[in-house]
Amino acid sequence: MSELGRVAVTFYIDDDLRRRAKAVYRNTCADERDASWSDMIAKALTTEVHRRERLYNRGRAFEGDAQRLTPGRPIG
Structure with missing residues (x-):
């Protein structure tokens, strides 16, 4: 937890x-x-975060920060 x-x-x-x-x-x-x-939403989000960390970062947590995400739809 932060x-x-x-x-x-x-x-x-x-x-x-x-x-x-x-x-x-x-x-x-x-x-x-x-x-x-x-609590249920946090559990669901945690599951997806762990899945992507396993897939894209060898199971290690990505470094988080307090910076806001860019609003809107992703480009690409």
Whole structure:
């Protein structure tokens, strides 16, 4: 965890994915022991971060920083 602890994050996703994810949370949070909606989202994001670190960085964590990401769609 960072020096700041938990921080708020804002991002956009397709509405269908949001609805499905909320349904998944409501129907599985007790069995999965999710402390909150944020906890489930953090677990999902952690899984993808670890997958990409394994694939692109030999399993090592990429160096993070507090710099903002460029808004908008990626070029390319």
